[in-house]
Amino acid sequence: MSSPVPPGTSVATLRVNGEERTVAFPTHHTLLEVLREELGLTGTKHGCELGECGTCTVLVDGKPVLSCLVLAVEAEGHAVETVEGLQQGNQLHPLQSAFADLGAAQCGYCTPGILMASKALLAENPAASREQIAVALSGNLCRCTGYQKILEAVEWAGRTLCGENAPPARECSFGAPLPEEVQRG
Amino acid sequence: MMRLPSFRFHRPQNLAEAARLLAASPQTTRLVAGGTDLWPNLKRRHQQAEDVVSLALVRELHGVERRADGSFAIGAMTTLSAVAADRPLAAEHPALSRAVRSISSPVLQNMGTLGGNLCLDTRCTYYNQNEEWRRSIGYCKKEVGETCWVAPGSPRCWAISASDSAPMLCALGASVRLVSASGERTIPLTALYQDDGIAYLTKRPDEILTQVFVPAAADRHSAFWKLRRRGSIDFGVLSVAGTIALDAQRRVRSAQLFLGCVASFPTPCTEAMESLQGQIFDEEHITRAAVLARKAASPLSNTDFLPQWRSKMVEPYTEAVLREIAGLPQQRLAPAHAF
Amino acid sequence: MAERSEKQDGAAAKPEAAREIAVARNIVGTPYRRVDGRAKVTGQTRFADDLSFPRMVHMRLVRSIVPHARIVSIDTSKAAAMPGVLAFLVGKDMPNTFGILPVSQDEHALCIDKVRFVGDPVVAIAALTDDQAYEASLAVRVEYESLETIATVEEAIATSEPRIHDYSDEGNIHKKVSMQFGELEEGFAEADEIFEDVLLFEGNTHLPMEQHATVAVPEDDGRITVWSSTQTPHYLHRSLAKVLELPASRIRVIACPNGGGFGGKSDPFNHEIAAAKMALRLGRPVKICLTREEVFYCHRGRHPVLMKLRTGFKRDGRMTAQHLQTALDGGAYGSYGVASTYYTGALQTVTYELPRYRFDSVRCFTNKPPCGPKRGHGTPQPRFGLEVHLDKVAVKLGIDPADIRLNNLVQPNTITANWLKVGSIGLKKCIEAVVAGSGWRERRGKLPHGRGLGLACGSYLSGAGLPIYWNHMPQSGVQLKLDRSGCVAAFCGQTEIGQGSDSVLAGIVAEVLGIELLDIRLCVADTDLTPVDLGSYSSRVTLMMGNAALQAAQRARELVARAVSEQLKVPQDRLVFAERRVFDSEDPSKGLSWPEACVCAESRFGTLGTTGSYIPPRSPGRYRGAGVGPSPAYSYSATVVEVEVDPETGLYRVEHVWMAHDVGKAINPVLVMGQIEGSVYMGLGEALMEEQVFRRLPKNRSNALVHKHPSMLEYKSPTFLEMPKVTSYIIEDPDPNGPFGAKEVGQGPLLPMMPAIANAIFDAVGVRVDQIPVHPHLVAKALEEKARGKEPRVGPRAFPSIDFGTPLRVPTPAEGGDGQAVNQDEAKVRTGTGTMTEREEALRGTKR
Incomplete structure (x- = not known):
């Protein structure tokens, strides 16, 4: 560091979504705070700041971590990815398209964290089973969706990443077909 | 937003430097490994620190190594994900992987470390609360108060050991290396703990837990079950870790059974272990051991669920662990855990 | 991947109301990407804490x-x-x-x-x-x-001083209600058997992810x-x-x-x-x-409710009369509590025919965070009571629990004993769907010990009939601005809380004008710029805002149609609005593009703008308290739940949920599915684990009365791993009061979950847990009771003794009533100082 930095303050160069930015912030601030408050990347949300809800999940070196429990200074030298970095240009990531189309984002507040955890999972295993997806996302709470549309969306995105053009079953959007005896009645 | 208080933050590059930093003022300095325990505790202000020493850059503390004698040396800073994913370790000690994968949630396992989990502060629903909440009941004994709110008439603190790796590693006969500026020692893991919610570790404040040694499985078989409300995120309200070695006649040569989350330390089921010693490892002896295991536990009302029910659950969960080791069919509804 | 999802096959469209002119249905009834979807998956949506301003x-x-x-x-x-x-x-x-x-x-x-x-x-x-x-x-x-601290309903009833507030019906009883519809005792006299149950629904909270x-x-x-x-x-x-x-x-x-x-x-x-x-x-x-802990203190969540049901039944399972008593633990402030109190009784009549009905209730002040409206507002608690009660009665009378419900169904277009007007009711089809889907007839009572099925139903409002403060203005308003660009700006005070209201607004306007969602720009929830909509509560938005949007859009279409008709010399009623064009149905090549049509209309009429508003129809009830319960339309749901119970430990798992919901008409089926699944989830959470409970320390050592666990970790809400397989059926019984026939879906499907789970546990292991949540240790305790040969049940035993005085008597429609009470004076309603306004009036009176 060339210029004197006041005590309790850190200056760090963070690589977020492939872009380097040098920022000064209180040393005790977490990556969550620095992303939102210094870098203006408010896509990363928070729900408890104690590591209990998964809302603030971001990727560090490709692995999902809770940004509320990582000091920003400790992220220096690592690749940080947030929801803002998911799309390529104006093109949505298959996860983003699937979440938007299926309504897997209702209020949308847990969505960034779940998208990032899903991205890490699919990067490792795009053909992840429903059970594997549920386990991988089990640290991310959602209060709106009942998780069904999220599971369907991650599966759909996984298929897309595998090169398959296979949208979810009609049942996902229209509900189950009525049993025959009910239709007759 | 919950925010951390300010502190001086140190990131030593090697163990000696870390030990030196810690030795300077061990009472007001805290080590941070994965941060999943310390940061929430500092945010809630029930722990304080003037200095925090991160072990993240101490390279020698990372990684799992298989040694010539078949045992494993696991660096304290190895993340829980890395411990669970280590193939040789998982092949040798599948129950350990299972215990580690039962900790909190998969995302948290990417951050939390094995050393951190072994040193996890004891927990209590009267203690793991925000500053304002604790002011409204009056600080408890574990903090600066006089009373243990769990058992107000009791002279001690009843916060519980909620580590999942601890009972399993105790059952596996693990030992740990403790390093300080003044030297180092290696002790059995069971000797690291004591049944006191406040002084739950025998580790001195200036010591750093650096490595965990796990002996080879050889002819031992292990299992781990954990009870908690949800299949992820939650701490346990009961865990049972068992390791059994049999001789050629299916007689129990050695039995290790430890309970987690029912006392301030990983609780040995002494009578149950003794009852199995030298016996045929069959349903009859398993049932008897499970009944005796319950005697080791006297959970109190400082976690989720009712303590009476948690106590009652020791029996079926111990039975499930022993049946799993014996290869007997399960009669219990297995929890839908993230493992 | 295409930015806008490919249209999936449209559901078979039903004929719409006669007011519809020829419209090629292209949005309503078809799954479409929510209009806020892209912003929500890219991090662009700005929640309140994402905002920052200079200084x-x-x-x-x-x-x-x-x-x-x-x-x-x-x-x-x-x-x-x-x-x-x-x-x-x-x-x-x-x-x-x-x-x-x-x-x-x-x-x-x-x-x-x-x-x-x-x-x-x-x-x-x-x-x-x-x-x-x-x-x-x-x-x-x-x-x-x-x-002195008051922690429970019982303490509040027993402790009149100190008063938590200086207004109330009586001491620390905030609100006391008693009303009777019809000759109750005649009903009980007609009954072959009378059954009683006392149940408890513990409080719980919303736990929104956003603080x-x-x-x-x-x-x-x-x-x-x-x-x-x-x-x-x-x-x-x-x-x-x-x-x-x-x-x-x-x-x-x-x-x-x-x-x-x-x-x-x-x-x-x-x-x-x-x-x-x-x-x-x-x-x-x-x-x-706010911090998460503070969110728990804001609360306004589900009231803890102790309830007692006493119901007369004929041997064939028909109800002759019911007396329901509820006691609500209101917490420290009023909030919506007076409405919540009435809601614990109001909707007891809209699913099964109940010819005579009495409802008594108290809401008490206690020194805890105030309770208020949580999804289902006041109705899930008595719904749990009613559906468990019915299940028990069915077993005792030897009737299939599905049949006791089917045989009692309220008929469409009836007025209930408490003067609620029910329009469409698709509950029969809902029950039939989940019964058939789950194999109920073949499997209930026949699964191995430890495995069981439970059934329950529910109903909810599509918006409260009355606004929160008395007025004659619209409950929802929509303004449209159209111009030569072809962009249609829709202004409405409605609030997007994740339920998809933005998408309903844009979808209805686009549908009526035959344009695409991307042609619509929304401006919502801004009290300076948008017409009033009362808010996103009581499942009112799709129906009320939807009707206002429909009216505004139809008026806009009328303007454009008049102008285009003149220009093209085509009769107005032959014009079709579809595929971003306005054209002659008899010669589709003859027409204008949507922007051209807007130019045409703007040239003809000047600046283009229309409004739409919605006021619900007046309800027939005229008695005091009749304001709570009426709705333009009621949604209906039925569910079957399958559980696996460990008979030794009481641990159980919900394996499969079949849920059918009558939504009238699914405006956007994929979002309807999201609401059904989300409701199933939240109901599951309430049944299994969620509870807002408090700790009182030993009185000699501490005066504390604190929330037991104000955190995401210890207030338990289900993760991905607790969620069972869900089979959802969308049932469409269009209601003439709903836009395109639509009714609500945001809250209704939650209601039957809790009783269905309790009923399934009974089917699995033969024990009753008459309280929510159904903790595994309670199941274990009931199993112990059973093993000891005692009543295989845990739950409250008695309802507190409360003097409700003379109930307000309202003759039912069947008795020839006119919707009014016959003893307004005798029942002494309005004479206390039970409400702030009454207290202020009374104080003014004494000053004079």
Whole structure:
């Protein structure tokens, strides 16, 4: 560091979504705070700041971590990815398209964290089973969706990443077909 | 937003430097490994620190190594994900992987470390609360108060050991290396703990837990079950870790059974272990051991669920662990855990 | 991947109301990407805490750490000397009261003389940074003089002094209700058997993922804009005007998209008002974002309700009369509580025919965070009671639980004993769907020990028939602006809380005008710019806003059609609006593109704008209390749940849920599915684990009465791993009052979950847990009772003895009633000081 930095303050160069930015912030601030408050990347949300809800999940070196429990200074030298970095240009990531189309984002507040955890999972295993997806996302709470549309969306995105053009079953959007005896009645 | 208080933050590059930093003022300095325990505790202000020493850059503390004698040396800073994913370790000690994968949630396992989990502060629903909440009941004994709110008439603190790796590693006969500026020692893991919610570790404040040694499985078989409300995120309200070695006649040569989350330390089921010693490892002896295991536990009302029910659950969960080791069919509804 | 999802095959469209002219249905009934979908998956959606403004400072609240006390003194001197601290507010800075209901204006932005629960705010602090504001908040010292603490309904009934509030029906009984519809005793006399049950529904909370946040920005000449995570910007607007003593026209409230609401952001809150006051004092923007713990203190969640049902049945399972008693633990303030009280009785009549009905209820004040409306508002508790009660009766009478319901169904277009008008009712089809889907007839009672099926039903409002304050204005308004660009701007006060209301608004307008969703620009939830919509509560938005949007869009289409008809010389009724064109149905090549049609209309009429508004039909009930329960349309749901129970430990798992919901018409089926699945999830959480419960320490050592676990970790909500397989059926029984026949779906499917799970546990292991949540240790306890040969049940035994006086008597339609009470005077309603307005009236009276 060339210029004197006041005590309790850190200056760090963070690589977020492939872009380097040098920022000064209180040393005790977490990556969550620095992303939102210094870098203006408010896509990363928070729900408890104690590591209990998964809302603030971001990727560090490709692995999902809770940004509320990582000091920003400790992220220096690592690749940080947030929801803002998911799309390529104006093109949505298959996860983003699937979440938007299926309504897997209702209020949308847990969505960034779940998208990032899903991205890490699919990067490792795009053909992840429903059970594997549920386990991988089990640290991310959602209060709106009942998780069904999220599971369907991650599966759909996984298929897309595998090169398959296979949208979810009609049942996902229209509900189950009525049993025959009910239709007759 | 919950925010951390300010502190001086140190990131030593090697163990000696870390030990030196810690030795300077061990009472007001805290080590941070994965941060999943310390940061929430500092945010809630029930722990304080003037200095925090991160072990993240101490390279020698990372990684799992298989040694010539078949045992494993696991660096304290190895993340829980890395411990669970280590193939040789998982092949040798599948129950350990299972215990580690039962900790909190998969995302948290990417951050939390094995050393951190072994040193996890004891927990209590009267203690793991925000500053304002604790002011409204009056600080408890574990903090600066006089009373243990769990058992107000009791002279001690009843916060519980909620580590999942601890009972399993105790059952596996693990030992740990403790390093300080003044030297180092290696002790059995069971000797690291004591049944006191406040002084739950025998580790001195200036010591750093650096490595965990796990002996080879050889002819031992292990299992781990954990009870908690949800299949992820939650701490346990009961865990049972068992390791059994049999001789050629299916007689129990050695039995290790430890309970987690029912006392301030990983609780040995002494009578149950003794009852199995030298016996045929069959349903009859398993049932008897499970009944005796319950005697080791006297959970109190400082976690989720009712303590009476948690106590009652020791029996079926111990039975499930022993049946799993014996290869007997399960009669219990297995929890839908993230493992 | 295509930006807009490929249209999936449209559901078979049903013939619409006659007012429809030829429209090629292209949006309504087809799954379409929600209009806010892209913003929500890219991080662009700006929630309240995502906003920041130049010179913005941060605010924290110091909340009471004692449950019930007089404030003796407040010492801010130490805090004032801390770095960055700018200003403090205390109670006397905002002396006017507020509250969501006119009848219980019992809150202050900051407590003035008294605190009523741990978490009641006392001081507001502004500082340059949030860290500084928090550190300073810890340094404020408040001295309290403790008062006796009231923790339960039983204590509230037994303790008339000290009173938590100086208004109430009686001591610490906030509200007392008793009404009787029809000759109850005749009904019981007709019964072959009379059954009784006492049940408990523990309180729980919304737990939205987003913590409430507010940013208040002062503007020129004393105006102010308040951005907030609120479901009800209009009601917040009124409260701000009242407390800040500013003309409403100088206050602008903008509701940000809510990161989950579920009813928890429907009250005006202390922090919203204090932030506005602080901003006006400092002349700079002020932000506050609550901590998770504070969100638990805002609460307004599900009331704990103890209830007793007594019902007469004929041997064939038909009901002859019912007496329902409920006791609500209201917490420390009124909130929506008076409405909640009525809601614990109002909807008992809309699913099964109940010819005579009596309902008694009390809501008590206790020193805990105030309860209010959570998804289902007051109705899930008695629904749990009724559906478990019916299940038990069916077993005792030897009737299949599905049949006891099918045989009792309310018929369409009837008026119930308590004067609710039921329109369409698709409940029969709902029951048949889940019965067939689950294999109920073949499997119930026949699965191996430990495995069981349970069935339950429910119904909910599509919007409350009356607004929260009495007025004759629309409950929802929509304005459209069209111009030569072809863009249609839709203005509406409705608030997107995740339920998809933006998408319904855009979808209906686009549908009527035959244009695409991308042609619509929305401006919503802004009290300066958008016409009033009362808010996202009571499942009112799709029906009410939808009807307003439909009217505005039909008026716009009429304008455009007139102009195009003149230009093309095609009769207006031959014009089709579809595929972004307006064309002749007899010669589709003859037509104008949508922008050309707009140019045509703007040339003909000048600047184009239309409005639509919606006022619900008047309900037939004319008695006091008849305002709670009426709705333009009722949704219906039925569910079958399959569980696996460990008969030794009581541990159980929900394996499969079949849920059928009558939504009238699915405007956007994929979002309807999301609401059904989300409701199944939240109901599952309430049944399995969610509870807002409190800890009282030993009285000789501590006066504390605290929330047991105000955290995401210890307030248990289901993860991915607890969620069972869900098979959902969308049932469409269109209601003439709904836009395109649509009814609600956001709340209804939650209701049957809790009783279905309790009923399934009975089928699995033969024990009854008559309380929610059904903890595994309660199942274990009931199993122990069973093993000991005792009644295989856990749950409350008795309902407290309360003198309800003479009930308000209202003859039923079948008895030739006219909707009015016959003993208004005898029942002594309106004579107490049960509400704030009555108290104020009474005080004025004594002064004169």
